Amino acid sequence: MKGITKNIAIALLCAVSSGAFATTTPATDNTPQEAYDDITRSLDDLHPITFQAPAEKYKLLVFIDNQCSYCSTVVKNVKKYTDAGLTMSFLTVAPKSIRDSVIEDMGRVWCSTDKTKSLQQAMAGFLPDNDTTPACSDLVTRQSALADRLGITVTPVMVVVEPETRTIVGSQPPAAILAALKK
Helix, strand or coil: CCCCCCCCEEEEEECCCCCCEECCCCCCCCCHHHHHHHHHHHHHHHCCEEECCCCCCEEEEEEECCCCHHHHHHHHCHHHHHHCCEEEEEEECCCHHHHHHHHHHHHHHHHCCCHHHHHHHHHCCCCCCCCCCHHHHHHHHHHHHHHHHHCCCCCCEEEEEECCCCEEECCCCHHHHHHHHHC
């Protein structure tokens, strides 16, 4: 996600059961510019797992956890998103109630040799055979700390790299996301 310019703001997409689109910011003390600055300052060091769109229209930073069924659906359908022009870069959120197990499980994903394949398998319920290392666990902990600083409390949340801040609420297919972002 290098080459992101300073004038780009963020938008959040929370996958929940309602299908409403809204134009509000998340519940956090950060301004959109502060959140954007935190993301751009932190992102390279957090090593997101990226699925590149062949004809990119938008970049999405997606916060997930491996015990979230909506997150599994997003990862399972990642090809539909990338085919629609949505580059998807994934980071982990470790909710407090399941923090240790998510850090352990997702650390194994970030320690694997084929991270994209391991992420897809982990989100389908099949964790990689390898163990995590302290460095991989620390990486997942730092990814989750970014989510905490941004006020992300549900998953998945997609941060849309765009020139306008919007919150899109709902488990939306790629076409609905594209239609909302074009408005």
